[in-house]
Amino acid sequence: MTAAIMSEPPAAPRRRARPGRTLVLNVTAVIAGLAVWTGLSVSGIQGLTGPIEVVGRAAELVADGTLPTDILASLRRVFTGFVLGTALAVPVGFLMGWYATARALIEPYVQFFRTIPPLAIIPLAILLMGIGETPKVFVIFLAAFLSSVVSTFQGVLDVDRTLINAARVLGASDRTIFLKVVVPASTPFIIVGMRIGLGAAWGTLVAAELIAAQEGLGYRMQQAQLYYDLPTIFVGLISIGVLGLAMDRLLLLAERRLTGWQERR
């Protein structure tokens, strides 16, 4: 009995797996997923294409330049909307967190627009902005802004009062306190907000590309839907997934670098 308890591995190391082992498990899971997918398509589920066909279609789309053009177009929209959205969200979030007046003025709008799905904004955006790039980028911008502003603002509100007092008793001015205490202390929240904003930006992309687009992953998938072209739809889906994941990992990397000082993760 005692021996059995003694030979139990301690709880803590079990939770933090070794990186190498994690990678092996990740890769195994992907391969297993592909195998199941192949199995399902071979066993004849109506219309389901297998990985081989999808890879073939991807190669075709790369060869005729469609896929790179689409990816570039979509990336440009997501990136522009995301950068503009979070670039505005950070100062607005700081303003709301720092000045009660600003908060009282801005918060109703933020909370109101947050409840409207970006898709529902599209008709309005088309009427007001035409059918060019502007409405598409705008809708993505709005989604990214709304989801990251709340997080930034919460981050500023949550800055530990004793840290602010510690800076004040050392002689810091309000400006110094803002730049040297509030900004670094809320960085973790800002980055979380950016990651949520990025997710929202990708989530809005396909909807944004409903607006009379000439290229883009979302547009391509809608075209494919008209022609019952399943492989192309898969290529689009996987591209969006891979790009979104890659950008999220980049932010995660930034987070690790910028907020490694945090006590617990």
Place this chain on the structure above:
Amino acid sequence: MNAKISFQGVSKSFPLKSGDFLALDRVDLDIADREFVTVVGPSGCGKSTLMSMAAGLEEPGTGQILLDGAPVSGPGPDRGVIFQQYALFPWLSVRKNVEFGLRLQPISAEERRRRAQHAIDLVGLTDFADALPKTLSGGMKQRCAIARAYAVGPQVLLMDEPFGALDALTRVQLQDQLLDTWSRERRTVMFITHDVDEAVYLANRVVVMAARPGRVHRVIEVDLPYPRTEEVRLSPEFARIRNEVWHSVYHQAPAA
């Protein structure tokens, strides 16, 4: 009459839903230049509030607080404050934390580095100067906070239960270290604590406060020689003063 800090008829109330709550009632207290005063009293009797006002983080309701004869208006680097919760900037290394206040002063980078290093050496964190706070133990964090306050060279140190969260051994070490620096550099110290032994061991005078409303109950002279040693701690005189303080903290007559 050369009080470094002088509380004159200081009252403070906080607005609550059920009306104003009187946290401090007409506190009169003079702390002499280079004096080491400890403040003890039941939880909630207004010790931290009193110190916050001396630090300039809060304003007295009525009465005034004088520093070198002039009313306190806001915080300043002439008063170093050490908070119970360490309050280190977690994104800065020990050295950067210590340099935080120095960067706000008109001194050269070289001077800044020299003074930071001196403060770090003083508290024995030389080998940890480039470590982040999350990698430090509680006692090391508190020593870093002390170094940060020392570095700017304040004439007054305001310490709010700085050793409260530490184990007994670390606490005694830090007490001796604090007394050691105090006897060399002779700053004025106002030191809040829950621990009667600590209050007597460190102080020239112990201020005993009472609660509801918060006020000064008694001021007890500690007529023991410095440097305080293990011998002093075990002396019958120490025991007598400790019992006196203990008694006035824990057997207070209820407020009239």
